[in-house]
Amino acid sequence: MNPEFRRNLWLELTPRRVLLMTIVLGLAFFAAALSGGTDYRPAWFAEMFYYFIVVIWGSRNAALSVVGEIRDRTWDGQRLSSLSAAGMTWGKLFGSTIYNWFGGAICLAVIVVSEFVHREPFVAGLDIVYFVALGLISQAVALLASLVAVRRRQSHSRFGLFLYQVAGIVAAFVVFYLWKAADPAGSFITHKPASEYVQWWGQNLDARPFFLVTLALFTGWTLVGCYREMRVELKMGNGPFVWAAFLLFMGVYVAGFDAWLAPTAVKSGWDAVALRLALAATTYACLSYVMVLLEPKDRVHYRWLGGELAKGRIGGFLLGLQGWMMSYLATLVVAVALIIGLARAILVADAAVIASAFAFLTRDIGIFVLFQTLPGRRRGDFAAVAILFALYVLIPAILRGLGLEEILAFFLPRPTAPFWMGPLVVWAEAVAVASLALGRVALSDKVAAEPA
Amino acid sequence: MIEVRDLVYEYPTKRALDGVSLTVKPQTITALVGPNGAGKTTLLRCLAALEAPYSGAVTINGLDTRESPRAIHAHLGYLPDFFGLYDELTVRRCLLYAAWSHGIAPALSSGAVEKAARRVGLVDRLETKAGELSRGLRQRLAIGQAIVHEPNVLLLDEPAAGLDPQARRDLSALLRKLREAGMTLVVSSHILAELEDYCSEMIIVEGGHVVGGKPIKVRDDERPRYLVELATARSDLRSFLTGAGIDVLEADDHHALITFTRNPGARAKLIRDIVKAGFELSSFGESTRALEEAYFSQVAGGAGGP
Numbered sequence: 038m039n040p041e042f043r044r045n046l047w048l049e050l051t052p053r054r055v056l057l058m059t060i061v062l063g064l065a066f067f068a069a070a071l072s073g074g075t076d077y078r079p080a081w082f083a084e085m086f087y088y089f090i091v092v093i094w095g096s097r098n099a100a101l102s103v104v105g106e107i108r109d110r111t112w113d114g115q116r117l118s119s120l121s122a123a124g125m126t127w128g129k130l131f132g133s134t135i136y137n138w139f140g141g142a143i144c145l146a147v148i149v150v151s152e153f154v155h156r157e158p159f160v161a162g163l164d165i166v167y168f169v170a171l172g173l174i175s176q177a178v179a180l181l182a183s184l185v186a187v188r189r190r191q192s193h194s195r196f197g198l199f200l201y202q203v204a205g206i207v208a209a210f211v212v213f214y215l216w217k218a219a220d221p222a223g224s225f226i227t228h229k230p231a232s233e234y235v236q237w238w239g240q241n242l243d244a245r246p247f248f249l250v251t252l253a254l255f256t257g258w259t260l261v262g263c264y265r266e267m268r269v270e271l272k273m274g275n276g277p278f279v280w281a282a283f284l285l286f287m288g289v290y291v292a293g294f295d296a297w298l299a300p301t302a303v304k305s306g307w308d309a310v311a312l313r314l315a316l317a318a319t320t321y322a323c324l325s326y327v328m329v330l331l332e333p334k335d336r337v338h339y340r341w342l343g344g345e346l347a348k349g350r351i352g353g354f355l356l357g358l359q360g361w362m363m364s365y366l367a368t369l370v371v372a373v374a375l376i377i378g379l380a381r382a383i384l385v386a387d388a389a390v391i392a393s394a395f396a397f398l399t400r401d402i403g404i405f406v407l408f409q410t411l412p413g414r415r416r417g418d419f420a421a422v423a424i425l426f427a428l429y430v431l432i433p434a435i436l437r438g439l440g441l442e443e444i445l446a447f448f449l450p451r452p453t454a455p456f457w458m459g460p461l462v463v464w465a466e467a468v469a470v471a472s473l474a475l476g477r478v479a480l481s482d483k484v485a486a487e488p489a
Numbered sequence: 490m491i492e493v494r495d496l497v498y499e500y501p502t503k504r505a506l507d508g509v510s511l512t513v514k515p516q517t518i519t520a521l522v523g524p525n526g527a528g529k530t531t532l533l534r535c536l537a538a539l540e541a542p543y544s545g546a547v548t549i550n551g552l553d554t555r556e557s558p559r560a561i562h563a564h565l566g567y568l569p570d571f572f573g574l575y576d577e578l579t580v581r582r583c584l585l586y587a588a589w590s591h592g593i594a595p596a597l598s599s600g601a602v603e604k605a606a607r608r609v610g611l612v613d614r615l616e617t618k619a620g621e622l623s624r625g626l627r628q629r630l631a632i633g634q635a636i637v638h639e640p641n642v643l644l645l646d647e648p649a650a651g652l653d654p655q656a657r658r659d660l661s662a663l664l665r666k667l668r669e670a671g672m673t674l675v676v677s678s679h680i681l682a683e684l685e686d687y688c689s690e691m692i693i694v695e696g697g698h699v700v701g702g703k704p705i706k707v708r709d710d711e712r713p714r715y716l717v718e719l720a721t722a723r724s725d726l727r728s729f730l731t732g733a734g735i736d737v738l739e740a741d742d743h744h745a746l747i748t749f750t751r752n753p754g755a756r757a758k759l760i761r762d763i764v765k766a767g768f769e770l771s772s773f774g775e776s777t778r779a780l781e782e783a784y785f786s787q788v789a790g791g792a793g794g795p
Contacts, residue, residue: 040586040589040590041590043586043589044575044578044582044586047578047582048575048577048578106573109573110569110571110572110573111572111573111574111575113539113567113569113572114567114572114587114634114635115590116539116562117537117539117562117565117566117567118562118587118590118591119559119562119563119590119591119592119638120590271558271559272538272539272541272558272559273558273559335501336501337499337500337501337543340543341543341544344544
């Protein structure tokens with residue numbers, strides 16, 4: 038048995054705790070059955086208990102599985118063990134939440150029996166997949182958030198732990214919302230009729246199975262994310278191929294939803310290929326923002342990376358690439374393809390807006406990196422986000438108030454006359470910020486070499 | 490055993506290690522000393538393959554820490570300066586977990602646990618919860634966890650901090666036993682007195698550099714250090730000893746620190762020669778502060794302790 042899982046069993050699944058959980062849940066369901074009068078009532082309580090025990094409490098335990106080790110100063114010992122990254126990941130994920138899964142299994146049994154009796158076996162089967170995947174993705178997201186924070190060296194506080202737990206709960210809420218939106222019996226949440234079909238890559242697909250497959254895939258990617266972060270903690274390198282595969286998956290997945298944009302796009306002359314490229318580019322740009330915010334922007338690492346490239350050590354360079362760098366490159370490739378496609382379709386103004394948008398992305402990444410290299414960089418990300426808020430929200434609001442709409446294109450991706458004016462100015466901004474950021478990274482080499 | 494070449498380690502705002510090179514010989518206990526903030530812990534973490542160097546290389550048993558960190562972890566034990574234990578687990582379970590997580594097969598783990606517990610003197614407390622142990626016993630358990638897989642390199646960061654005198658003495662004895670069992674130990678501390686008992690080599694780290702550029706031999710079982718003390722000052726003490734073919738490390742008008750054979754007959758002859766030459770010998774004995782003397786003779790200025 039996995040030693041980490043076994044250790045968690047020793048700590049979490051003591052006979053006294055098992056008995057306590059069984060008695061409390063048994064009494065709760067018995068009371069619900071007695072007081073409710075309808076057969077659904079224990080199932081409803083079971084669902085609520087499941088959300089609390091597996092999602093809310095389980096996310097906390099999953100987030101605590103590594104952060105708690107760091108806090109209790111046992112993490113270095115674990116990092117020095119012979120456990121593989123996969124073994125450590127599943128040992129922590131399922132070990133730390135084994136008590137939650139024990140309680141969740143009791144709740145799930147009540148839910149499934151009720152569904153089986155009152156609806157149909159197929160629905161009961163779907164429910165099992167949904168509930169298990171829901172618990173798994175919430176806990177995996179919480180663990181992933183905590184591992185990302187550990188890599189950023191900001192992991193110990195109670196507030197931090199709460200944030201990782203919230204990340205898991207938010208993921209679960211998104212899953213819950215989409216599931217209810219596709220559930221004929223549960224669409225009251227969205228106040229809309231249930232979505233029976235999803236149009237994806239031109240195909241009409243049954244909403245609930247499509248949703249469950251999507252959920253399974255995203256849960257899988259989240260687990261892969263945990264595994265890769267664990268590899269980093271265990272000082273094992275991560276190659277670029279898994280992230281490249283994730284980018285490919287995300288591009289293909291999101292591009293399939295072009296039908297959602299079709300009504301507005303038809304008017305402006307965009308074809309399906311352009312729409313799909315735009316969706317993929319937007320996805321990659323979003324991933325670039327998310328990753329540049331989350332990943333540690335360590336100038337020592339960047340200098341090392343530059344050194345590897347300069348020495349022609351491509352293997353080392355690829356191993357050191359960060360997620361935001363690859364996402365940015367993917368955005369570049371897709372954005373260039375989109376610009377070429379739009380230019381060929383004589384949609385030059387639209388192509389110029391795409392070029393501006395990519396320049397904004399370049400500038401914004403430069404801002405994130407630059408603020409991490411400035412003195413007092415502990416709050417560098419916060420300062421970068423504040424600057425971006427000013428650039429995208431405050432300044433445009435002021436310009437609108439002053440009636441200077443024509444300058445807005447320098448702060449937001451908008452068409453200009455002539456069409457090249459917008460991209461030219463924004464690229465000038467981007468090059469300036471990127472140069473400053475690179476200059477700071479290079480400068481810190483000399484600063485660091487001086488006696489501290 | 491341990492080779493470090495031009496090691497550079499940088500934090501974002503500071504270069505913690507700047508071109509460190511050193512060699513640690515097998516089956517030795519090497520003291521890693523220096524003032525607080527000198528880079529001792531960073532160096533130990535680089536040796537433990539817990540931190541990747543910015544440049545340079547660390548090899549342990551011929552394996553590079555950047556290329557094969559996990560293979561190194563399999564043959565290495567590390568006790569950080571601030572360590573934690575699973576307080577709710579018994580000593581046996583703590584050691585069992587350590588054994589399993591270091592890849593010891595379940596069938597062999599009981600034997601490994603018994604051996605580690607015996608080495609650290611916790612056989613009679615195997616069923617006690619870790620949270621109920623005293624500071625000294627917790628230290629022993631932590632070392633037990635670090636050696637349960639029989640590593641050939643053991644790195645200890647400030648292992649005696651917070652221990653009472655008896656626990657320190659026990660720790661010294663334990664470390665000597667581990668060296669005799671074939672382990673190579675590197676022990677970091679900024680309290681020199683506690684290292685005197687068991688260290689044979691010393692590496693002084695200051696400002697991210699190794700002072701003197703290499704480990705210093707502080708204990709030679711064949712030729713220990715002796716302190717010669719005179720009742721009356723004589724300015725020719727050094728020249729007399731040097732003339733007699735004695736290796737003089739330090740000398741003034743009242744004292745001389747020499748290295749000399751452990752042979753009792755040779756020592757008796759040397760004492761006779763000193764007295765015969767008219768020196769008023771008040772004391773002749775093996776130096777018990779070899780490490781401290783070596784430290785201050787290396788560190789520029791000599792004033793101010795580490």
